[in-house]
Amino acid sequence: MFDENGEQYLDCINNVAHVGHCHPKVVKAAAKQMELLNTNSRFLHDSIVEYAKRLSATLPETLCVCFFTNSGSExxxxxxxxxxxxxxxxxxITLDHAYHGHLSSLIDISPYKFQIGKHVKKEFVHVAPHPDTYRGKYREDHPDPATAYANEVKKMIQDAHDSGRKIAAFIAESMQSCGGQIIPPAGYFQKVAKYVHGAGGVFIADEVQVGFGRVGKHFWSFQMCGEDFVPDIVTMGKPMGNGHPMACVVTTKEIAEAFSSSGMEYFNTYGGNPVSCVVGLTVLDIIENEDLQGNATRVGNYLTELLTEQKAKHTLIGDIRGIGLFVGIDLVKDQQKRTPATAEAQHVIYK
Ligand SMILES: Cc1ncc(COP(=O)(O)O)c(C=O)c1O
Structure with a gap:
């Protein structure tokens, strides 16, 4: 990437080159495996089993069945x-401003996309307010924003039931990324999970952008909510292969068995192929061996500190929020009203 003065930046790019561009160990592992074998994942290979074991070891015990895919959308x-x-x-149920991928099924549940143009919200989709305590419906001065936002979901479920509909899932990023770098108030996900489970639905945590140690303190962002919160399904992608296209769904035995008992096996030609799995294993090794979670915390804190200094100087900066290397700068036209400074933000992005 180049800035407006022609300065080159190597590792400053959207959440994929997680362990660094062309990390020599990733390159070597991929090349070695390609020389040996790469094939349709219908044929079993040790690396898929080894990778599934390593991945599930990073997750709570109940999340132990992995389905490998090639993209976060899949x-x-x-x-x-x-x-x-x-x-x-x-x-x-999806959150306002959410983006969950480019397939038709996901555009349907991505207000960030379907609210643009002529796409009409489908009747099976319910859009809950995103739990934004800076600019949302309930803010940091509310006595209990977590309950207030969760009650919106509760009401939504009730309304759906009243019109004869049934909830299959609540889906959210553990921290909403392109929807505004939103960190949900403590306790929100626990309350939502309780209502969704009560309705017979499952909780899907999308960790495609925010997983693999980006928040530093934890490997998965949903773990920021505490040990009493465990999603039923976790999806992951982007940093998983450091740019190599690989992604995964991890779920419980119960949910996986309900799927396989339908007789409809999941088959994906490339998902979990031997090259992808050795790449994934190498990425996990690097995160651990190079203490990249510690790095995310240290560099993230430093970045936030510098940005906070800038905030004191520029009234354009309304809020700096984030954890680890998940950091957002909210630009505003008016500090009190918190009116988004859209044109200014666009200018900074293009610069
Ligand atoms: C939160 C989130 N989920 C899912 C996706 C889709 O992933 P992919 O582009 O790999 O299909 C994205 C991509 O930007 C994303 O940000």
Whole structure:
């Protein structure tokens, strides 16, 4: 990437080159495996088993069945299929401004996309307010924003039931990324999960952008909510292969068995192929061996510190929020009203 003065930046790019561009160990592992074998993932290979074991070791015990795919979109599409098969329900609750991928099934549940143009919201989709305590409906001065936002979901479920509909899933990024770098208030996801489970639905945590240690303190962003919160399905992608196209859905035995008992096996030619799996294993090794979670915390804190200094100087900066290397700068036209400074933000992005 080049800035406006022609300065080159190597590792400053959207959440994929997670362990660094062309990390020599990743390059070597991929090349070695390509020389040996790469094939249709219908044929079993040790690396897929080894990788599934390593990945599930990073997650709570119940999340132990992995389905490998080639993109975050494929992972989220499969997560919806798993959720719908589980109890036979169809409806999905999604957060306002969410983006979950480019397949038709995901555009339907991505207000960030479907609110543009002529795409009409499908009747099985319910859009809950995103839990933004800076600019949302309930802010940091609200006595209990987590409950207030979760009650919106509760009401949505009630309304859906009243019109004869049934909830299959609630889907959200563990921290909303392109929807505004939103960190949900403590306790929000626990409350939402309780209502969604009560309705026979499942909780899908999209970790495509925010997983693999980006938040530093934890390997998965949903773990920021505490040990009493465990999603039913976790989807992951982007940093998983450091740019190599690989993604995954991890779920419980119960949900996976409900899917396989339908007789419809999941088959994906490339998902979990031997090259992808050795790449994935190498990325996990690097995150651990190079203490990249510690790095995310240290560099993230430093970045936030510098940005906070800038905030004191520029009234354009309304809010700096983030954890680890998940950091957002909210530009505003007016500090009090928090009116988004859209044109200014666009200018900074293009620069
Ligand atoms: C949160 C989130 N989920 C899913 C996706 C889709 O992933 P992919 O582009 O790999 O299909 C993206 C991509 O930007 C994303 O940001």
């Amino acid at each position: 992972a989220n599409d499969l997560a919806l299929r798993l959720a719908r098969q589980y109890r036979g329900h169809q409806d999905v």
